[in-house]
Amino acid sequence: MNHDEAANPGAPQMFQKLGSITRQLHDALKELGYTDKLKGTVDQLPDAQSRLSYIARLTGEAADKVLNHVELGKTEQGLIAERGRQLADTISRVPALAKAMPELMEWTNDIIKTSEQTDARLTDIMMAQDFHDLTGQV
Template sequence: MNDLSNILENATPADDAGDVSDVSSDRILARIGQLTRTLRDSMRELGLDQQLQAVAQMVPDAHDRLKYVVTMTEQAAERALNAIELAQPLQEKMHTDARLLDDRWAHWYEVPLARDDASALIADTRSFLKQVPQSAEATNARAHSGTTTLRSANSPMATTVPTADGCNGSR
């Protein structure tokens, strides 16, 4: 390294301007090559070359695993959003029907209705109450299908993940 420093320190202004002589260039390149070989040999003697190869092989494997997790999470999130979109109309209908019934009951408390109108209000309320469990079950089923998939994709439990060599490993 001192040789390279000496060459660079002893460079003339003409060298800085781009007129480097072929001899100086050859010496610099030769010295860089020599330093590279020395570094490689030193790494080999210390056993770092094998560790470096192992680390280099782990990077694609980690990349493949991360890519798999990202893909599975994306798919699960998509399913969860689809389940929410499917359940939303059921929830909106229940909300609207409940509001309408509440308004009708509030009106009845203010001004009692005739018997036939009161009977219709009671029948509509009972019909709504019978539909609530069905709507809730449908909503839960749709939401459960999306969130179960989302949870299993992100689960730290033993999940098979493809490795770089094509085999499945467990996380």
């Protein structure tokens, strides 16, 4: 095949050559006994495609469910942290309370810190859901 034939995809000689190569491949596979095996494989392709579509759909549903729960959890953690800050502010405005029960302020600060750490973990979980986009693309 020369350069002009490669540049012109409609060239009849190119199609004849391709047809000849395809026939040779078909005959070689038939002689080796692979024709029946290939027919079975071709029949399995639609089943594999439907299974992959099913997996992609379930993965998407699971990712959406996780994201919905993470968003709710982040809202709840934000509320807990805010309430903890309000409690810390109230305790600090009553010096006698802070002196009488110093562990109360410590517990309040622990609640705020733990809530913020949990919120950060929830954010990591949310960001990890990008696997769903990749699954759908693949």
